[in-house]
Amino acid sequence: MRARGVFALLTMVTGAALALAGPAAADTTIPIHASQVPTTAAGFATHSCDNIPDGASGTLDGWVFVLPGNSGAFTSVTATFAKPGGGTETVTVGADHILSNGASKAWIQTAAGWTLTAASATITGSAAQEYFNLTHACPTTGGGTPTPTPTPTATATPTPKVTPSATPSATASATGTPTASPTATPTGGTPTVTPTAVAGASGGGGLPVTGVALTGMIALAGAAVAAGIVLRGVRQRRRFTAE
Known part of the structure; x- marks a missing residue:
């Protein structure tokens, strides 16, 4: 009798632990808000370099994503970009690109002029809207190595040569x-x-x-x-x- 009671107690504790641990261990994948893609950093409505560790860059565009609702946190963000010269590039960032001050945020930097075409994120907890947002973009300042502008060479305008004409002088004659x-x-x-x-x-x-x-x-x-x-x-x- 005592053995049966102990077994039943262990079963209940194990079940409760699994019930509590199950949701915590599972991550949810959600997409970016569909209305925000495609876009370039320069073409996005909100420009700010907050949450980009080194701020504005002379050669890179910055992107900052936010998980609204404060009920979950990013574990990773994967974004797909179209390159200006053709082709695509997929970038995935993890814990080292995730910020936890307030709402969970994640940041990415790419070459200038890339177009964000799609993104998804894995999160812990839940997302109230079942999507995350691109909160702001930090376009490149274009302050990389400038291309020197050639200085126009001035062309000298020839000065017309004036040939003096002889003025006849009156000669007195006797x-x-x-x-x-x-x-x-x-x-x-x-x-x-x-x-x-x-x-x-x-x-x-x-x-x-x-x-x-x-x-x-x-x-x-x-x-x-x-x-x-x-x-x-x-x-x-x-x-x-x-x-």
Whole structure:
């Protein structure tokens, strides 16, 4: 009798222990909220780098997931990404990427520009909504090694060469104006007039003098009259002497 009682007691204790341990040992797999995929980090509505250990990165995108309800905890998160150049990449993170401050959170970092297309998580406990959320994304700052921008080379504009043109200068020229100097012939006959050239300046833009000047003509006439008077006196003197 006593043996049967002890056996019954052990059976009850074992059953109770298994009943309590069963739910604790089993993990549940839940998906990400369907409305949040696909998305890029830059294209996600909420940007923050909270819960990313090193904060914003110059080459990596960050993703932070949360299990709402505070009734369970992440044990792992698996996310699938599409690469910009084609192909997909599946990333799984465990305890070292899970945070337990408040609601359970998990973080992942990927190359910049990847698109989150699907995700699932294993959790302990239960999820009130039977899904988890992408709470915020931390897009790359693009602060990696910058590509140098070539500096445009300035092209010199040739300066036109000015060839000086010669400016003609006025050159004063002298035009000789002949004047007559009478020469009396003592032995009679017609006096011979020898013209003498008198230089006259034609500066100031005046016209050159051509022919015999008026003053020269007057002087010539006067010389001719004087020569006639002298000749007449000589003839009268000869006639008087002859008589």
